[in-house]
Amino acid sequence: MNKIQKKIWMLAMVVLVFMSVIWIALTYYNHKTQSQYNEILQRYLSFNEVTIASQQLVTDLNNYLLLPSPANLERISHSKEKIRNAKYDVYKLKNDQNDFALTNYMNLMDSLIETADRALLFQSEKETEDSAQEFSEATRISMYISETSLTLLDKELKTYELMYRGIIGQSKELNKLGVWLLLLITSLSLLLTYWISLSITRPVEKLTKAANDLSNGRFDLQIKVESNDEIAFLAKTFDHMRVNINNLISEIQEKAQLERELQQNKLLLQESQLLSLQSQINPHFLFNTLNTLSKKAYLEGSEETSNMIVNVAGLLRYSLKRLDxxxxxxxxxxxxxxxxxxxxxxxxxxxxxxxxxxxxxxxxxxxxxxxxxxxxxxxxxxxxxxxxxxxxxxxxxxxxxxxxxxxxxxxxxxxxxxxxxxxxxxxxxxxxxxxxxxxxxxxxxxxxxxxxxxxxxxxxxxxxxxxxxxxxxxxxxxxxxxxxxxxxx
CATH class of the missing domain: 3.30.565.10 (Histidine kinase-like ATPase, C-terminal domain)
Structure with a gap:
């Protein structure tokens, strides 16, 4: 990975970290708020479940007294089981503030179940009057349970009123915090993007200007780009090319006179001599010429050029063989x-x-x-x-x-x-x-x-x-x- 890519990845990672932190914080707060809401709602539902179960037990008891049957008796057992489950849920809501009230509340549920059992007993013994009295008592206890449930719910509302207000306040503060975090992340991202873009575009602009100077024939201006990435290497290579071109131009100017003399000499050659010379240039002649050039380059110290000519000569000689x-x-x-x-x-x-x-x-x-x-x-x-x-x-x-x-x-x-x-x-x-x-x-x-x-x-x-x-x-x-x-x- 080159350095320019690292800069771009760094910007992406910074933005990703910021967004991850915000997401984790919001997720934690939402989970915490949801847990508080669920706890309060569960308390309300538990009290409401007691009221519904007690009323259902009285209704099922009345149906059985009017029409004794195994099905109605089964419904009474089911209603009593619901009251016991509701009592267990209410027991888990006890604390120092509502211990006495919840204890009486649960005793009422026990009394309701006992009264229903006595009404069933009198009904089975054909004591209709006593059974009716017990049913009236069960109805009265059920009504008292409903009133007590409303009282406890009212106390719960007053107890958790401050918590409601606190949650609402936290939500408002969270909204403000979200806005400020968004502005902060946007500002930091823009600054970081501006800094990274400058570190890339400035060297490119200098390199572009140098290319324009070269296209205008200004080979004497040094190309220098201060950067810590691949553009600096490109600028050094570009400057090396400029130096080589400048040296080549100097050599061409120095040899211009010699080239003109050679051209004049070539014009003196007759057409027949030129054709004769061309007819001698065949693959074997080229191979021998390349070997001569290789040795000359080696003697002059150009070992790399010599090796390349040797390789070209080897390929030429190998290609002279029959392909089959x-x-x-x-x-x-x-x-x-x-x-x-x-x-x-x-x-x-x-x-x-x-x-x-x-x-x-x-x-x-x-x-x-x-x-x-x-x-x-x-x-x-x-x-x-x-x-x-x-x-x-x-x-x-x-x-x-x-x-x-x-x-x-x-x-x-x-x-x-x-x-x-x-x-x-x-x-x-x-x-x-x-x-x-x-x-x-x-x-x-x-x-x-x-x-x-x-x-x-x-x-x-x-x-x-x-x-x-x-x-x-x-x-x-x-x-x-x-x-x-x-x-x-």
């Missing part, structure tokens, strides 16, 4: 390394190659110039178009009777239709205007002819997920005559 002649896999890997060295000089850090090679597999035969076109295709698609470059993985693994070669990149991938066209041998512009030399389709055709096997090459790719080309190289070939093809390079 067999070579060892280790030769292909060596040429592949030369090609990657040339491309790394071009793309520097933008090109990353990871190689995993099983040395025991390098003795198998493979058609010449097979791997380099595939790697070139990966460089064109996965590295060249991307600003940050790309990654290529090259693997050689042993699979018993065959050798598996994988060339994978993290580029944009390709569609199933394009993969099908390649596997069917159709020539496709794989690079959108680049020339890949032999091309992936031709590589596939040569491999199929060389091994007489249609499944020697596979392509796995999805749009946005890169491409993997897999070669399955047999350790023994079906047609050995290819191995006897002489080298005409």
């Amino acid at each position: 002649r067999p070579v060892m896999l280790n030769e292909e890997v060596a040429v592949l390394k030369q090609y990657i060295d040339i491309q790394k000089a071009r793309f520097t850090e933008r090109l990353q190659l990871h190689m995993e090679v099983d040395e025991s597999c390098l003795g198998v035969q493979i058609p010449g110039l097979t791997l380099q076109p595939i790697i070139e295709n990966a460089v064109i698609h996965a590295v060249e178009p991307e600003e940050d470059g790309g990654v290529i993985w090259f693997r050689i693994t042993d699979e018993g009777e065959s050798v598996r070669i994988e060339i994978e990149d993290d580029g944009p991938g390709m569609t199933e239709e394009k993969i099908k066209q390649i596997l069917e041998g159709q020539q496709i512009d794989q690079s959108g205007g680049h020339s890949t030399g032999i091309g992936l389709s031709n590589v596939m055709k040569r491999l199929r002819l060389f091994y007489e096997n249609e499944d020697v090459l596979e392509i796995h790719s999805e749009i946005g997920n890169g491409t993997k080309v897999v070669l399955k190289i047999p350790r023994t070939r079906r047609i050995e005559e290819h191995d006897k093809t002489p080298d005409r390079g």
Whole structure:
């Protein structure tokens, strides 16, 4: 993760922390307030449940006295059970302020149940008058329970009036706190955003101004950007480019006179001499010239340039061989390394190659110039178009009777239709205007002819997920005559 990304993530994390703290605080307060409301409501519901249960018991008792039946008797038992449960709930509401009142309240419930039991007993003994008296007593106790419930509810309202007001006050204060917190977070976020944007935009503005100066030919102005992120590195690279261009212009001016003299000398050449010279420029001549340039560069101290010319010469010499002649896999890997060295000089850090090679597999035969076109295709698609470059993985693994070669990149991938066209041998512009030399389709055709096997090459790719080309190289070939093809390079 680069430093600019860290700044943006820091802003996001700060805002996230602020919002999390506020959310936790509000959640805690809401839970606390809800618990207080639930506690008060439960007290009211408990008293109301006692009133309802006592009235229901009197009603069920009256129904039984009018029409004794097992069903009505069962209803009375159910009502008595409700009163006992309500009594248990009321018992949990006891405190120092209501201990005496709640004790009398619960005694009334016990008296109601006992009175109902006596009325049932007299009814079973056919003592109708005594049963009616007990029913009247039960009715009176039920009414007294209802009045007592109202009295207790009134006391509860007075007791918790201050709590209500406190909750309302806390809600108002919380609203004010929420507004202030919102303003504070907004202000801090704006300040932090302004600071981070300045740390990014100011260096970019300086770099833009320097680019305009360069476009106007001002190569003498130093490019200096003070920043602690990647823009400072970009400015240093930009300034280094400015110095190189300025030096190049100076060299061009110093050699201008010499160039003019050379041009005059070239004009003196006759057309026949020029054609004769051109006819001698063939691949072998270019190869010898590159070797000469390599030695000259080495003698002059330009070892990096010398190494690059050696790599180009090696590739040129290797390409002079017939494409259908067999070579060892280790030769292909060596040429592949030369090609990657040339491309790394071009793309520097933008090109990353990871190689995993099983040395025991390098003795198998493979058609010449097979791997380099595939790697070139990966460089064109996965590295060249991307600003940050790309990654290529090259693997050689042993699979018993065959050798598996994988060339994978993290580029944009390709569609199933394009993969099908390649596997069917159709020539496709794989690079959108680049020339890949032999091309992936031709590589596939040569491999199929060389091994007489249609499944020697596979392509796995999805749009946005890169491409993997897999070669399955047999350790023994079906047609050995290819191995006897002489080298005409």
